[in-house]
Amino acid sequence: MENLENFRKDTKAWLEENCPPEMRKPMGPGDVVWGGRDCKFPHPDAKLWLERMGEKGWTCPTWPKEYGGGGLSFDENKILQEELMAVRARPALSSFGIWMLGPALLEFASEEQKKKYIPDIVKGKIRWCQGYSEPGSGSDLASLKTKAEDKGDHFLVNGQKVWTSYADDCDMIFTLVRTGPLEPKHDGISFLLIDMDQPGVTTKPIKLISGKSPFCETFFDDAVVPKENLISDLNKGWDVAKRLLQHERNMIAGMGLGGGSSSKKKKDQPVSSGMATMAKTYAGEENGKLADPALRQKIASFDINSHAFSLTLKRASEESKLSNSGPSPASSMFKYYGSESNKLRYELMLEAMGTKALGWEGEGFGPAELAITREWLRTKANSIEGGTSEVQLNIIAKRVLDLPQ
């Protein structure tokens, strides 16, 4: 404990000295630092901040020091996060390398590969995107067809990926490719890192119903990939994929939590419901009650479920701490419920706002109103991306309920 107190003191002091004033201001949407070879910094201080944090490995605080990580313990990291919060420091780096690839490399890559790739992730030198889904393989990811042909010292990759976020701005892509037979489909898949700075790789943005999106299609046309870019064994990529998908599911499940849930009652403070407050603005109130009784009932149902859901996430985390277990198949329930709940949240907002929620662009609507409309459309993808709701229900039935197949 004494050590931890020292760590807190040191951290405080370091941040005081090294976190630039500009980096303590609230972030705008354009202020995210994604790293990469051609990294664009919104401000010179952002560059400084990334360099300093990267140097200490604090962009990835708990990763091993030998690969450039911070090497912090669980408790130390908790302190670091608290102190970062205390000075309202912006994240120095946002990166799919940190969120997705890094943990997979730490678990599955060779020593040489770890040395080569992880430090660059920590420092934000390379911007990564993920290439799993293909036009023909949505829920049935393992039916993927992008092919990597063995050409002696390299693979020749041909095929197409979809839903590759920010692919048009990325340096490298981590992909699942087929190196073996189509059947049994899980056995012929490999996990490959591909440099996108070559003529054989091209990207095309995907327009969504909500408008522009960070998603792209990525095409491989005789893309050349050195053999040493294979992670784990040949044809063993599905193990890596499963781990990554589970991780992704947990991330997305969290989305069901924001906004609409009624806040916890604080001593002597009135309780409130974000959704209801908003609804009152648009639908009016009578004697303190939301004027539209049908809408009021729906919001109460939503708030109750939303509260129950976040409570369940909390309970699951308390229980898993207690039993020291990793993510359970019940994470499918969180993915399912969280994304369905988020869709419902926006449907209710639309209902509350009436015609004010029907704008696309231009005059007549406030920016917040237009943003809600776009986000409403965006939420329709929540129950599809990272495994559809149907797939989650299948998983629950199979793995949790143990129903016959």
Added chain:
Amino acid sequence: MENLENFRKDTKAWLEENCPPEMRKPMGPGDVVWGGRDCKFPHPDAKLWLERMGEKGWTCPTWPKEYGGGGLSFDENKILQEELMAVRARPALSSFGIWMLGPALLEFASEEQKKKYIPDIVKGKIRWCQGYSEPGSGSDLASLKTKAEDKGDHFLVNGQKVWTSYADDCDMIFTLVRTGPLEPKHDGISFLLIDMDQPGVTTKPIKLISGKSPFCETFFDDAVVPKENLISDLNKGWDVAKRLLQHERNMIAGMGLGGGSSSKKKKDQPVSSGMATMAKTYAGEENGKLADPALRQKIASFDINSHAFSLTLKRASEESKLSNSGPSPASSMFKYYGSESNKLRYELMLEAMGTKALGWEGEGFGPAELAITREWLRTKANSIEGGTSEVQLNIIAKRVLDLPQ
């Protein structure tokens, strides 16, 4: 048309003379005449009425005269029904023989069989029950196991049927039995008529969650059945069964129609909703509105759907008249929606009545209240009997939507 007017005149006169006064009074629950060898008549006039109607064949007005039916045309029968209604005549006979077996015999039986069985159905001499389902075969009716062994001039039947209505009061049972192999399961089924007045046939009433019921289990233990009791060809009973099931489905679909639907607006009459009127009694009203806004909204939804559903039945019948087609696979939709709607009707009544709907028997509740509670429980079987809702949805998906299997 002149003939029809004559027919109306004659019918009117005949009814005037032959329908006994007692038979023009409203019926109580014990007043149904089921016929049979030991037929119990609630009143001597009921016997007279059955004899007279049976003599004319008007218990089965459209069946051929040669088998004792009335031999009436579609239009003549319409007139007969109108005139029966006009004098408020009670049905002379209620019978599964009329509703189910008769039409099947007319379509599938031999000339000899028709002569033997149909006149007795018309006159109510034999009381029939149906024996399809077995404990092991619910939705999967064709997997039935009750076995009829060929013993030369007769079959020996062993096995068990469930859901045989009124079996303990019936004379004969029409059954599906296995006379061939278990696989392919549809090919080894025969349609057999079994006399229940023999030691090899016993029955046991089934108690439901709603209390006593007309349903029984019926056991066959070396029951003897003469060969001539086989209807249609050996192992061809499934064709008969399919026709009977379709018929049953249509009958049950109609149940979604009663009670709760709001009545049609008549000129200068206020419109009304039976459910809402009842709800007002129990939940109160404020300024003419049902006091509980959540309940009010639910009842409005129910009334709207209920109206739309009966309208759809009507539209389907208009359309089928137009195209001169028989019952379509869409009858599954009526069975599905009708039974689900009826369940919902009773759930809403329960909700409206609050604790008044929670009685089982004895003091503290009105007879109508107790009846609603029992009927609420009884409706739970609506979406199971005559093909579950799940089976109906399967049929719609397959036959109407033509989705891949």
Added chain:
Amino acid sequence: MSLILNEEQIFLKDSAKKFAAEKTPTKHFREIRDSEISNCYDEKVWSEMVSLGWTGILVPEEYGGSNFGVAGISSILEELGRTLTPSPLFSTAVVGVSLIKHANEEIKKEILSKVVQTGLKLSFAIEESNRHAPLNISCLAEKAGEDYIIKGEKSFVLDGGFADKFIVATRTSKNPGDKTGISLFIIDSDSKGLEVTPTKMVDSRNAANIKFNEVKVHSSRMIGDEGQGFEVIESVLDISRAAISAEMLGGALEAYEITIDYLKEREQFGSKIGSFQALQHRAAIMFSELELCKSCVVESITSFDEGGNDSERLASLAKAKVGEVFHLISNESVQMHGGVGVTDEYDIGLYLKRARVAEQIFGNSDYHKNRYAELTGY
């Protein structure tokens, strides 16, 4: 009430189906949407609709129309709804014409004949808040000699961005919420003081916000009697609700059929996804709900022409039911399409957008459930 269309109505429906297939498939909607035309309708297509006589379907023969009735125009709208055909047909030929029919002889002669012959475009300015509330009218019309001076604002004015004439619901007496004291005026779109701000909706249609900066209108341009506008409004709204329900039914049917086709075609895990029982049951439920919608719509649209005395209630019933089902179908359709369902490339998302806008036109489902309950006496 007939639940089956008559020959005339079937003919109109078939013509519209053919028209939509040839002239306005969803590609047509996309082209307009992605063009610089902010009006979201195509002049050429509009002219063709006019020359087919569609703008005159509710117009009595003496003014050059065919008087084919609400069921006629609604059947057309149902087919056009299938391909999301953008046009001022609903605003002009249903809402506008129905309003003008309550005006005096002179106005009818003038305006109805132009609607029939030249496709004069009408638009109804009624809403003032973010939800349908036909009684809550505070837009003021003050008498000044032979004129009225209109002050106030209107929003969600359908097709208001390019209308030739507006019919405006104003208050000439009493307070917002009162059934009397509402008067209707016809205003030219180039009137002085009229400030029209077109808005671009999520379904890429056009609606407008309108400001009346002391717009002067002659008292002869009033529809019906002063203060008696509400009765006209309610009867026109009911016709319009029935007609828009038909359009929504068309959209829902098309979205459903596109999805059923997709279920038959898309493979996952080595099978067509339409063979998965969970999707089959959801599809079968959609089928059932649509059957109910068809019945409600046909009953509602024929009730006006057959002089039924329950049209208000049937209109609310249809709008409530179809609104809910289009909502369900549009959500289910996108979900069943999976990833491609949320891309702009596929049509299915367009129905999702249209469903939500149409849902709000002249009262959403909850509004009409409430109204249905009121009209039924509870």
Added chain:
Amino acid sequence: MSLILNEEQIFLKDSAKKFAAEKTPTKHFREIRDSEISNCYDEKVWSEMVSLGWTGILVPEEYGGSNFGVAGISSILEELGRTLTPSPLFSTAVVGVSLIKHANEEIKKEILSKVVQTGLKLSFAIEESNRHAPLNISCLAEKAGEDYIIKGEKSFVLDGGFADKFIVATRTSKNPGDKTGISLFIIDSDSKGLEVTPTKMVDSRNAANIKFNEVKVHSSRMIGDEGQGFEVIESVLDISRAAISAEMLGGALEAYEITIDYLKEREQFGSKIGSFQALQHRAAIMFSELELCKSCVVESITSFDEGGNDSERLASLAKAKVGEVFHLISNESVQMHGGVGVTDEYDIGLYLKRARVAEQIFGNSDYHKNRYAELTGY
């Protein structure tokens, strides 16, 4: 608020689970139901509960109780709810004891010790209409010297048919609907003028209708101050709502588990019916909803013991949510059982019946949604 039970609570839950398995499986419930005992509880089982100390769990140690808290007794009720154990435990040890705890020292000493030691049975007479309305009290208590004379009627008095003592909510001033003017009295079941009519409910439990024909009660038998009863009532009701939610959760979990087992075992069309995807998805949704219920219940029952300041809202949340889910599960369970599900022979229908009665105890789901919204300020 802890979302995990502590060791003590887990111990109580485990004991109750064992008790229910050994002494009160559903067979026990059936035996009582089908016997001539109209009371619907078994004296011997009740004695055993008393000797296990369950009636004293909410009783402070000074009166012989264990003070193990709301979470403790609720955990027991959850397990007893699984086997539909009929007993006066809820009425006595939760509702009754919580009410008596607000009485004066003398009463507490007298009654609480008897509850703990001899299983004295208490029952709360509050409802007067067919739906929960704790403010609508018109049962009158008029002062007459040292006594009060009670006139009026009560209904749906849980376990009222065999209670030893009633706690009655009466009006001593003001009008029905007023928060003040309500007073609570303790009445012996053999009081003169007390007319108890037991009613037999659909779940085979006992409730009673009670008539007070000028029942005389001494003023010393009042709980708390005159006219201040409502605050006591609300706080006791919230504890009771949380506890009954736990019982309902137990019933829902058991019905769900019975059904999942049935899905794994029953064959149709040559496959286990649990392999049909449509049923799998519905089962997975039931699982998800039950996970949410578990969280609500544990939060609500621990909030009282941990001195949370949001207990009212959490109690309404739990009752609303669990009520809805038990409703869903009981319907789905019967349907998934098919034909046997509607026979009396199978247990599953018993849960359907219990679900509807429990739903109505101290406010159904809509009542609590409404209350939740009010407490949240909308």
